[in-house]
Amino acid sequence: MTSTDMDPDVSRAVRSELAAIGTKRSRLQRHQRRARLVGVGIGVVVAAGLTTGAAIVVNHFPGSTTVTPLGGLHSATGTGSGELDLGPAPTAATRAVLTVQCLNSVGSISIASVPQAKGQVGDFATFYCAGGGRIDSHGAVDPWHMKDALLPPQGSTSIAITADPGTRWAISGQYASASVTPWGENAKGETYGACNVDGCPDLIGAQATNGKIGFVVIKQMTAVRGSGTVPVYQSDGTTIIGRFAIGDASGQTDVDPSDASTDPPH
């Protein structure tokens, strides 16, 4: 055999990423936090939706979060870390909405976001420009829309943009307020609707493979390993109206890389 050890430079890069775990430099952790944000708190549901095309519907359910922009739009461009000045905040503002665009294919951009749940500290959303950023089907760089940016800190009117030294970006944004409707409650006392800052209800809005809109039970979702389906109920939590597919239902199983070792059959 020829070399059976990793190239020293590659090894150093991977080791350094692992050594950064537990620190603010950890891209692994920032990456996971971003995934959680996008996943409205239930990664498994969204992952299932992404792999099957069956959409988890988060709008128009009880408990949905509505974000309303306030005041004027401001923009800035920069290279490396910088800031976006939004001017004085309206009293009703609780967050900011931003449009983030990479102008080159270097590094990543991180922006503080509002806490996902009450009592938690905020996270960072990280946008990766390396490799061309988010490119749409026509090859154009697609901007990201961030609806949960943290307000500027007390005494400041600017949002900090943390970017790698060579990363060029253009960001526009404005203040916003957010409101949440209450979850519904069925005859069995189960809550239903969309996940929000208060957490997730017992039954989460989802679209079945037959196109019908209903609700899935979180506990049933998380019990599925690899691929499979769970029932989609009406809001009564009893009447089944379809199935929600997790993983790839066509037989091309989207295997979790460690399933075989971490999930002994029960």
Next chain:
Amino acid sequence: MDDEAELWQRARQDDGAAFAALFDLHRARIYGRALALMGSTHEADDIAAAAFFELWRKRRTVPLVAGSVGPWLLVTTVNLSRNARRSTARYRALLRDLPRPEPIAGPHPEDAETSQRLAASLGRLAPVDAALFVLTALEGIPIAAAAQTVGMKPGAARVRLHRARGRLRTELRDLRPRAGTATEGSPS
């Protein structure tokens, strides 16, 4: 190995230094396995890196087998290599930023073919069967430990392994003369 069990306890609590130490401990073996399965140094880099990133992501559920995370890492390496592009997608941004050295001299052409054929055959087995085969036949891990790693009883694992071996023997019959040298890797 008590030292590794202690390292793992620290790693599970997001101790970066402990993860780095586990990487030092298992890198060569995991990379060697990834290279034997993928046959390309770049892909092996990605698979090995992703296996360690998975170790962090799954830190709450990874089992220690015989006091080590090594068997779990090997199984994850096998599973990641089954569909490298899709399985490493989660870490696309991180992997893109890895240095890309010029590929070093690849394996002997016949070894490369053996690697590819074996990887393709393993890909057609059920994931748990492929994992059992690699752990026992290629990595020399006792069947009881291999069974524990994939969450099976030893008896059931033996049956599955027997079937998997039979299938691989049939599929790779024409490669037998060189199969040993190419698939053993050389874990340090």
